[in-house]
Amino acid sequence: MLNVMEERDIQVRGYSLRLPLDVVVLASANPEDYTNRGRIITPLKDRFGAEIRTHYPLELDDEIGVIEQEADLLATVPEYLLEILARFTRYTREHPAVDQRSGVSARFAIAGAETVAAAALHRSAVLGEEVPVARVVDLESVIEVLRGKIEFESGEEGRELEILAHLLRKAVADTVREHLGGIDLGPFVATLEDGHPVVTGDRVSAADLLGSLPADEPVGMTVDAIAARLDADTDGERAAAVELALEGLFLARRIGKEADDEGQTVYG
Known part of the structure; x- marks a missing residue:
């Protein structure tokens, strides 16, 4: 040289x-x-004329833009899910348990988006859905996949998955506040308190998820408000939007959530 x-x-x-x-x-x-x-x-x-030191994206929108540009998505992934992954990535860069000398590259979020899309595609193939759309439930597959893409400080051995799960929940909660703030989600809470649980999971279709909601007017108006805020038109997109709202209520400790024996997630 x-x-x-x-x-x-x-x-x-x-x-x-x-x-x-x-x-x-x-x-x-x-x-x-x-x-x-x-x-x-x-x-x-010394013989190079210039040296350029790069950095991670400074703004959240730039982080999302990198994911959209580089990820090879095999399913529809709503932008708010990409935002969750972008926030998740940025939180890992700030967390003291993560080895920041090794860093958390843009490939971390890109791999997360591709994993979410793959989970949605798999569900649509198994259930016969025409258009695969990623939902919040698909984020559960991200933690195991991304664990191998970052390094933790030596004193955090055994807590890696717990830390990542916490940061992902934080990213979801912040995204819900950003996009659904101001929408009255009380009808969802009242419905669940009246004994009408909502069932979701990686083997539950969008139609079944929407079908588990009561057909009363307050719930319908709430679903329409959420869908309008998130530009959700199809059943798959509306189911994903409802699931985001339910997860936000759970993280705000207004409703409960548990997994049943069949691997489904029940909000109640």
């Missing part, structure tokens, strides 16, 4: 090959404390 940049030639087994052309060399490298391998040696580094 030194010869190419300085002398414009290379030597192979004693033979010199001249390269009579202008050579521009671009290189990228991780920070030196990320790995101790592959560092650019100082004499070579």
Whole structure:
């Protein structure tokens, strides 16, 4: 590399090959404390005309934009789910239990989005849904997948999944406040208190989820308000929007949630 940049030639087994052309060399490298391998040696580094130090996206919208640009999504993933994953990624970068020298790259959120989409596609294939749409329940698959993409501080051994689950719940709660703030979700709470649980899960179709809601006017108006706020038009999108609202109520400790023996999630 030194010869190419300085002398414009290379030597192979004693033979010199001249390269009579202008050579521009671009290189990228991780920070030196990320790995101790592959560092650019100082004499070579000095010959680069500029050094650009990059950083993670500073704004949440930029983080979401990276996911949308780079993720290969095989199902419809509502933007608020991408926002949850973006917030989740940013929280892991700030958490003291995560080794920040190793960092939490943009690939963390990209892999999360692709995992959520894959879970939705799998459900639609099993249940025969025409259009796969990701829902909050699909986020459960993210933690196990993303655990291997970050490193934790040595004292946190055994708590990794617990920490990630906590940060994901925080991301969901913040997203619910951002998008559903101001909507009266009281009819959902009243319905559940009257003994009408809502059943969801990775084997529950959007139609079944919506069908488990009472057909009374207050609940219907609430569903319409949520759907309008989240631009949810199809049954799959409306079911995903309802599930986001229910999860927000659970995280606010206004309703309960538990898994039944069949692996379904019951809000009640």
